Amino acid sequence: GQNIDQPTEMTATEGAIVQINCTYQTSGFNGLFWYQQHAGEAPTFLSYNVLDGLEEKGRFSSFLSRSKGYSYLLLKELQMKDSASYLCAVRDSNYQLIWGAGTKLIIKP
Amino acid sequence: DAMVIQNPRYQVTQFGKPVTLSCSQTLNHNVMYWYQQKSSQAPKLLFHYYDKDFNNEADTPDNFQSRRPNTSFCFLDIRSPGLGDTAMYLCATSLQVEGYNEQFFGPGTRLTVL
Numbered sequence: 456g457q458n459i460d461q462p463t464e465m466t467a468t469e470g471a472i473v474q475i476n477c478t479y480q481t482s483g484f485n486g487l488f489w490y491q492q493h494a495g496e497a498p499t500f501l502s503y504n505v506l507d508g509l510e511e512k513g514r515f516s517s518f519l520s521r522s523k524g525y526s527y528l529l530l531k532e533l534q535m536k537d538s539a540s541y542l543c544a545v546r547d548s549n550y551q552l553i554w555g556a557g558t559k560l561i562i563k564p
Numbered sequence: 565d566a567m568v569i570q571n572p573r574y575q576v577t578q579f580g581k582p583v584t585l586s587c588s589q590t591l592n593h594n595v596m597y598w599y600q601q602k603s604s605q606a607p608k609l610l611f612h613y614y615d616k617d618f619n620n621e622a623d624t625p626d627n628f629q630s631r632r633p634n635t636s637f638c639f640l641d642i643r644s645p646g647l648g649d650t651a652m653y654l655c656a657t658s659l660q661v662e663g664y665n666e667q668f669f670g671p672g673t674r675l676t677v678l
Binding site for chain 2: 459463488495496497498499500503542551552554555556557559
């Protein structure tokens with residue numbers, strides 16, 4: 456079966472750095488997406504990786520290792536507004552998005 | 565601003581009473597998706613349309629139907645809602661299925677079945 460694993464919940468301090476991991480087992484791979492979802496709202500796109508390596512976008516970076524079936528999202532200089540769920544999604548060989556259940560990130564002052 | 569709009573934002577219905585959720589988009593995207601998301605769970609794809617081609621996920625209950633009368637609009641019909649259908653329903657669009665094509669989500673409709 457197809458599977459995306461992420462930690463259920465993480466806690467970090469305002470101003471710090473946090474890394475949210477995602478491991479996947481899918482039938483084929485055609486890209487990995489990270490989305491941010493605030494409580495009661497729709498997911499919004501953060502990043503896309505299709506090749507191995509690090510993609511940096513301001514305070515957020517995303518890393519991919521296809522051979523390990525692994526990605527992480529790195530958030531720097533955490534702000535209170537970063538409190539949200541972060542969803543990892545992998546597009547399989549049929550171009551279907553397989554979603555993880557999300558990691559709820561709690562930021563403390 | 566180009567966007568994905570969902571109506572209503574909140575819907576309460578009674579067990580067994582049909583309900584229709586709507587989605588419209590001004591992005592001119594050819595792919596539209598309907599997801600069901602329950603609390604603290606991953607979004608679950610119900611259907612998607614690639615242009616007018618309808619694609620039903622194998623495990624989507626028969627109780628759920630969809631219509632796409634034109635490029636801009638898509639509807640989700642729940643014929644006989646059960647208590648287990650209480651969830652957030654998300655509509656999303658993308659320009660294509662392949663390549664670097666993120667999905668753009670509407671704000672969602674929160675459905676409560678009593």
